[in-house]
Structures are given as C-alpha cells and as structure tokens.
Amino acid sequence: MIDMLKKEKKNKDAEIVFDFCVCCGETTGYKSDVSIDERIGYIEGTGQLCLNCYRELYPKGISGDD
Numbered sequence: 001m002i003d004m005l006k007k008e009k010k011n012k013d014a015e016i017v018f019d020f021c022v023c024c025g026e027t028t029g030y031k032s033d034v035s036i037d038e039r040i041g042y043i044e045g046t047g048q049l050c051l052n053c054y055r056e057l058y059p060k061g062i063s064g065d066d
C-alpha cells in the first residue's frame with residue numbers, strides 16, 4: 001500500500017508535459033524540454049505548431065531549405 005502511494009507520487013512528478021499548438025491548441029507531441037532544433041513546426045517568435053497546422057500554414061516549409 002505504501003509502495004503504491006510512493007509509485008503514484010513518483011509518476012506524477014515525472015508527468016510528461018507536451019507543448020501545445022499555438023494555432024489550434026492541440027498537443028504537438030513535443031515535450032517542452034525538446035530543443036527547438038529537433039522540432040518540426042516550431043515558428044521562431046511564435047511558438048510550436050502541430051503538424052496539421054504546420055503543413056497547412058507552411059506547405060513548403062518555413063525557409064525552404066528543408
């Protein structure tokens with residue numbers, strides 16, 4: 001019983017927090033500690049887009065060098 005409580009607390013502390021899309025508010029699938037260099041759909045000065053919004057807003061990519 002005590003072990004169960006401890007485990008539950010630990011899980012809560014380690015809860016994964018995902019960034020939300022700045023456009024539609026859905027989770028992006030990127031944890032907030034993921035470097036922006038490793039992300040797709042991160043708009044500098046704006047924030048993280050989900051893939052759906054990113055593809056819709058930037059069908060050719062942001063800078064075109066992708």
Ligand SMILES: [Zn+2]
Binds near residue numbers: 022051
């Ligand atoms: Zn979105």
